[in-house]
Amino acid sequence: MEFDFLSPVSDDLRDEITQLNQQTIGAQLKLHTERSGVPDLEGVNVAIFGVNENRRALKANAVPSFTELRSQFYRLFPGNWGLRLADLGDIQHGDTVEDTYYAVQTLVEGLIKQDIIPIILGGGQDLMYAQYRAYDKLDQMVNLVNIDRKFDLGDADKDISNESYVGKIVVNQPYNLFNYTAVGYQTYFNSQEEIELMERLFFEAYRLGEVTSNIAHMEPIFRNANLVGLDLGSIDSASANSDYFGSPNGFNGREICALARYAGISDKVSSFGIYEYQNELGKLANTLAAQILWYFIEGVNYRTNENTISAKKEFIKYQVPIDDDILVFFKSPVSGRWWIEIPFLTNVNTKLKRHTLLPCSEEDYLEACNQVIPERWYKAKRKNEV
Known part of the structure; x- marks a missing residue:
């Protein structure tokens, strides 16, 4: 190098x-x-x-x-x-x-x-x-996670800046971005246009108060x-x-x-x-x-290296029927962490195969048992379909 x-x-x-x-x-x-x-x-x-x-x-x-x-x-x-x-x-x-x-x-x-x-x-x-x-x-x-008070989407038609680089990531080739998550954004620093764009692109955004509350x-x-x-x-x-x-x-x-x-x-x-x-x-x-x-x-x-095939073989599997879907959850017996399976579509970019297990919390599993579909699962599934 x-x-x-x-x-x-x-x-x-x-x-x-x-x-x-x-x-x-x-x-x-x-x-x-x-x-x-x-x-x-x-x-x-x-x-x-x-x-x-x-x-x-x-x-x-x-x-x-x-x-x-x-x-x-x-x-x-x-x-x-x-x-x-x-x-x-x-x-x-x-x-x-x-x-x-x-x-x-x-x-x-x-x-x-x-x-x-x-x-x-x-x-x-x-x-x-x-x-x-x-x-x-x-x-x-x-998957890109940004700890920031702003989305930094900006105007992708203008020169790149520290407030528009995410917009350039979205529109510039090669297209490698599967998901963008903003952690800790403050609404008054972001235009409604950007907030709506985050929704349309099925990106994730968590307000400062939502993050700090838990x-x-x-x-x-x-x-x-x-x-x-x-x-x-x-x-x-x-x-x-x-x-x-x-x-x-x-x-x-x-x-x-x-x-x-x-x-x-x-x-x-x-x-x-x-x-x-x-x-x-x-x-x-x-x-x-x-x-x-x-x-x-x-x-x-303190990484536990649970992305390996051998580690995943030890996961405990839970199936939760909701309406016409069956949500499949996995729990690691080592760390106690949870994942939810996203259905993989064979006619979609094969690069997405590695995203079939989406990290989630035990609370997501418990809510699914009460017939509430996790929003992150829904967004990831929709992103897989489009």
């Missing part, structure tokens, strides 16, 4: 690591430095890299630097992890934004092919378009995701001790870290991005961002 477009972490950070407790993350991870170059990725499970790009952000300021975020992350102690971590440094912004996109796409694709989960630290969230494009050659339809209900959403993006603007200003994003409402620190852990524990999530980082964020916001990283990696460490 080519790493020519990666720059090392700063010498100050390298020197800072030498002063840390030897049990901290910074003292244990593999680091890209000027002196040693890009580390050997043999045995690495998770690789972090920054992207110094925000030219398509509508509130663009100075080119983002992730030095303070890294400093806070390196100081943390790992859990009882059996993972190897690497920090690959930063992708500097290219001559054009498209050059940066290409570098991100190439690096993410290469890491995924090596079974390494990339964590992208980015400026404008339009970089998630490049994260998504990394799946173009991986021969799969993908955050555990989001676990099945992330269990079905392939890539996840997190907009730091989804965090309330008080939790980040910063008014940069200008919203008093949003996720608090515990909630955003719980969502990051759900993303990490998902067997399917193969890339994770944290976006809308700005240099104006203070120490507390950088500490929270570092803890978001920590919780995602904590989740990765």
Whole structure:
């Protein structure tokens, strides 16, 4: 894999690591430095890299630097992890934004092919378009989950920005997107036109209050995701001790870290991005961002790998008749998690075969027993039919 477009972490950070407790993350991870170059990725499970790009952000300021975020992350102690971590440094912004996109796409694709989960630290969230494009050659339809206060559908006829990249994902070829889910949207930040478009496309959207009232209900959403993006603007200003994003409402620190852990524990999530980082964020916001990283990696460490054929053979099967349908549920005897089967149509794109089991909750099963069809099952079935 080519790493020519990666720059090392700063010498100050390298020197800072030498002063840390030897049990901290910074003292244990593999680091890209000027002196040693890009580390050997043999045995690495998770690789972090920054992207110094925000030219398509509508509130663009100075080119983002992730030095303070890294400093806070390196100081943390790992859990009882059996993972190897690497920090690959930063992708500097290219001559054009498209050059940066290409570098991100190439690096993410290469890491995924090596079974390494990339964590992208980015400026404008339009970089998630490049994260998504990394799946173009991986021969799969993908589910995208976005933790954000806005849908970011925008106007697909205009140039891509951090508020319209999802629209570009929907309309631009190749068409790899199977489902898009917005977690934590706030209605007053989204036009009714966008809300209606989400419905017409059978996408999923969960309002902030709905998520925070029972955050555990989001676990099945992330269990079905392939890539996840997190907009730091989804965090309330008080939790980040910063008014940069200008919203008093949003996720608090515990909630955003719980969502990051759900993303990490998902067997399917193969890339994770944290976006809308700005240099104006203070120490507390950088500490929270570092803890978001920590919780995602904590989740990765506790994956149960229930996507394998052998694991699914052990699932307990339940059949629930509703009207003219028979809903088929499966429960893992290991984790206690639930899935619902979506009927596969043979005349539809064969890439969808891997989506025949849809993660759900025990509550979905209990409601089905009371003759209530889960809305997520209905949307997924309709998406399979069109």
